[in-house]
Amino acid sequence: MPRIEVSTGDEPGTRALVIGVSRYRHVAGGADPTDTGESFGLEQLTAAARSASAFAAWLLGSYHRPDRPLRSIDVALSPSDGEELDPDVVARLPDDPAAFAATRATVEADLRAFVRDCASDPDGVAFVYVAGHGVQLSKHGAVVLLDDFGAPNHLNELEGAIDMTGCHAGMNHPGTAGTQFWFVDACRQRPAVAQRFEAMAGALTLSERRGTVAGTSPLLLASSTREAAFARIGGTTLFGEALLWALGGGAAAGPNELDDAWHVSVMNLLSRVDRKVSALAEGFGAEQHVDPTGRVKDAVVHRFRETPPVELSVLLSPAEARAVARAQLLREDEQPVDADGDGWHWKVDAGLYELRVEAPPPFRTKRKLLDLEPPEHEQPLEVG
Amino acid sequence: MANGTLKVRLDVGSVYLSDHLPVEIRDGRLALVQRSAGARTHDLPAGLYRVSAMLDDGRMHEQLARVRAGESTEVFFGRVGGYEPAPTAGADLGFESAPLLQLEHVEGATVHEHQGDYYVFASDRDPRAVPFARFALPDRTVEVSLPVNPLGDPPLSCCSVRYEEPRLVVALASERTVASTVFGLIRAKEVLRGMDIVNQTTTLLRDKYRDPIGAALGGLLLQRLGHLDERADWVDNLARDFPWLPDGRILKGALDRLDEREETAGAALDLVLAAAGERPLFTDAFSLLLQLLRRWPGDARADERRQALEGIAQAATAVDWDQVVLTRTVTTRGG
Numbered sequence: 043m044p045r046i047e048v049s050t051g052d053e054p055g056t057r058a059l060v061i062g063v064s065r066y067r068h069v070a071g072g073a074d075p076t077d078t079g080e081s082f083g084l085e086q087l088t089a090a091a092r093s094a095s096a097f098a099a100w101l102l103g104s105y106h107r108p109d110r111p112l113r114s115i116d117v118a119l120s121p122s123d124g125e126e127l128d129p130d131v132v133a134r135l136p137d138d139p140a141a142f143a144a145t146r147a148t149v150e151a152d153l154r155a156f157v158r159d160c161a162s163d164p165d166g167v168a169f170v171y172v173a174g175h176g177v178q179l180s181k182h183g184a185v186v187l188l189d190d191f192g193a194p195n196h197l198n199e200l201e202g203a204i205d206m207t208g209c210h211a212g213m214n215h216p217g218t219a220g221t222q223f224w225f226v227d228a229c230r231q232r233p234a235v236a237q238r239f240e241a242m243a244g245a246l247t248l249s250e251r252r253g254t255v256a257g258t259s260p261l262l263l264a265s266s267t268r269e270a271a272f273a274r275i276g277g278t279t280l281f282g283e284a285l286l287w288a289l290g291g292g293a294a295a296g297p298n299e300l301d302d303a304w305h306v307s308v309m310n311l312l313s314r315v316d317r318k319v320s321a322l323a324e325g326f327g328a329e330q331h332v333d334p335t336g337r338v339k340d341a342v343v344h345r346f347r348e349t350p351p352v353e354l355s356v357l358l359s360p361a362e363a364r365a366v367a368r369a370q371l372l373r374e375d376e377q378p379v380d381a382d383g384d385g386w387h388w389k390v391d392a393g394l395y396e397l398r399v400e401a402p403p404p405f406r407t408k409r410k411l412l413d414l415e416p417p418e419h420e421q422p423l424e425v426g
Numbered sequence: 427m428a429n430g431t432l433k434v435r436l437d438v439g440s441v442y443l444s445d446h447l448p449v450e451i452r453d454g455r456l457a458l459v460q461r462s463a464g465a466r467t468h469d470l471p472a473g474l475y476r477v478s479a480m481l482d483d484g485r486m487h488e489q490l491a492r493v494r495a496g497e498s499t500e501v502f503f504g505r506v507g508g509y510e511p512a513p514t515a516g517a518d519l520g521f522e523s524a525p526l527l528q529l530e531h532v533e534g535a536t537v538h539e540h541q542g543d544y545y546v547f548a549s550d551r552d553p554r555a556v557p558f559a560r561f562a563l564p565d566r567t568v569e570v571s572l573p574v575n576p577l578g579d580p581p582l583s584c585c586s587v588r589y590e591e592p593r594l595v596v597a598l599a600s601e602r603t604v605a606s607t608v609f610g611l612i613r614a615k616e617v618l619r620g621m622d623i624v625n626q627t628t629t630l631l632r633d634k635y636r637d638p639i640g641a642a643l644g645g646l647l648l649q650r651l652g653h654l655d656e657r658a659d660w661v662d663n664l665a666r667d668f669p670w671l672p673d674g675r676i677l678k679g680a681l682d683r684l685d686e687r688e689e690t691a692g693a694a695l696d697l698v699l700a701a702a703g704e705r706p707l708f709t710d711a712f713s714l715l716l717q718l719l720r721r722w723p724g725d726a727r728a729d730e731r732r733q734a735l736e737g738i739a740q741a742a743t744a745v746d747w748d749q750v751v752l753t754r755t756v757t758t759r760g761g
Binding site: 091098177178180181182183206207208211214250252254265289295296297299301308312313316317329332334335336337338340342349373374375391392394395398411412413415 | 456491615616618619655711713714723748749
């Protein structure tokens with residue numbers, strides 16, 4: 043059972059289950075294709091395992107909840123040939139990749155350990171991140187196929203799969219981690235494939251209990267309609283990229299009633315990740331959306347150690363004004379902030395500022411209030 | 427530091443919404459200083475502020491302001507007209523080329539206006555089922571449920587459908603301001619920020635504004651986000667009072683499925699099985715129906731559930747899950 047142990051203690055902590063499947067050994071292009079596996083017409087993926095390892099690396103290196111320190115990450119990763127996993131994560135895993143491959147047996151053992159530990163810490167936090175081929179049988183249903191999907195010894199076609207909606211529902215009850223965050227990043231299959239799984243027999247799941255989780259348990263389901271729009275070649279999945287962007291500051295919120303420090307809240311995460319994924323997918327001429335479901339209440343996902351910085355660039359037009367104009371960025375108290383380099387770039391704490399640009403005729407002098415949210419802000423300004 | 431006042435005004439075409447839509451004020455460090463609802467005057471230390479308000483399109487809109495000591499600063503948010511333009515009688519919509527959208531069939535509603543690729547439907551007075559229209563698009567034929575309101579007169583009964591490649595865009599008449607805001611909230615993914623307004627408006631939509639479509643959508647949103655149990659009484663009414671709308675009965679089934687009383691859970695399963703033979707209005711209701719049939723607790727009537735699933739399996743694979751109203755492809759053309 044591949045587990046990264048991070049800390050121990052009796053106080054509430056954070057636990058994670060991270061699964062990424064790019065390599066499918068029993069489908070076309072795999073090491074051991076079977077008739078069953080090949081009949082689904084699936085392709086090998088290139089970024090699901092890397093994206094999962096990037097999320098695990100974020101937990102290890104950046105995640106900050108001093109009141110809920112990271113305890114452990116249960117990991118199952120099946121990279122495709124040549125797919126590089128995050129080195130910080132690999133360094134903490136067994137040398138033999140087969141020991142942490144995302145097969146049904148490994149994932150089941152991981153899930154069992156994760157569920158057990160979450161049940162022992164009802165004030166704790168749980169993260170679940172799963173990426174791979176997905177079968178979407180309803181708007182908020184997601185089954186993710188595992189490494190050994192299509193294995194000849196499986197009794198049911200979905201035995202090599204995990205029903206994420208079922209697992210999420212099975213952890214929505216009192217007596218387990220009261221704050222949970224679920225992310226499912228699935229490359230959605232064609233309708234003809236999805237139809238074969240109508241009964242959903244055999245997929246790994248948890249039984250549903252009465253009651254609801256004490257706090258929050260949002261499930262963000264991202265499903266790409268096309269494999270080409272699922273991930274960047276040699277990069278991460280679009281959802282993985284958007285999620286890490288959001289956690290890195292793109293969904294940062296200033297102090298409020300939840301936390302007196304800058305933080306990422308559920309509320310910001312829901313709207314910002316969807317917008318980012320849509321924008322990234324648009325670059326591929328595709329559509330991708332993130333739909334939230336679950337037991338959703340606002341909560342702190344991640345806390346920043348200090349006010350996150352923003353890189354501001356002022357894009358002055360017409361371009362010739364730049365040679366004669368002078369810009370000042372003023373804080374709330376009207377004190378100026380030093381610019382970097384050419385006088386049109388600043389790195390400042392997130393916040394509200396006033397930009398003053400003075401330019402001699404025929405140009406005009408301008409004043410503008412700026413809302414600088416991390417991580418960057420480009421401000422066009424016309425003085426012509 | 428001396429104070430000034432910041433007057434926030436909202437006028438979104440509905441007195442109720444103008445008084446209740448969420449407003450946030452953050453200071454120069456972007457720390458939250460006020461969370462309120464609707465128009466208010468705030469006494470604040472001099473400085474820079476960001477005012478965010480949810481408007482009738484379901485999205486958060488922001489304005490920046492400087493409050494000066496001893497002075498009053500006003501920030502005004504006006505109506506943004508909903509997610510789509512309101513159906514406007516006789517307007518020149520500028521469709522010059524041949525339309526790409528052909529209406530083949532409509533049931534439970536009539537065409538109220540039509541210009542090019544833009545249709546406005548009004549509800550029949552007493553529909554027996556969820557109204558729907560079948561459209562031929564360039565590459566496929568689709569059926570779309572129509573969120574028209576049989577309890578209103580045009581424009582309060584209307585919805586519009588237009589084609590924006592590659593899909594249909596369905597919108598409520600902007601005069602249905604409250605329901606339209608719930609519609610926009612879902613599209614804008616501001617569901618959590620709008621939770622309070624959804625909670626408040628679902629009852630209003632059912633009773634005062636007589637728009638069960640908006641109420642059902644609000645209920646589905648509350649269900650999706652795990653808050654439907656807080657509105658159990660209201661779901662009962664929605665399921666009972668609008669028999670032509672299976673979405674309400676699907677919600678009731680979801681609410682009661684884990685009830686400890688065998689009789690209540692059994693009645694819930696009856697509702698779900700019956701709804702499997704009908705066309706829901708919203709994609710969320712259809713998705714919920716599928717999940718209930720697949721994941722009903724225990725083995726109760728497993729054969730019937732399996733048969734019901736088989737009956738709608740084909741439709742399920744042709745549904746566009748990214749649409750708010752149920753939209754499915756019925757035939758595709760090559761090319």
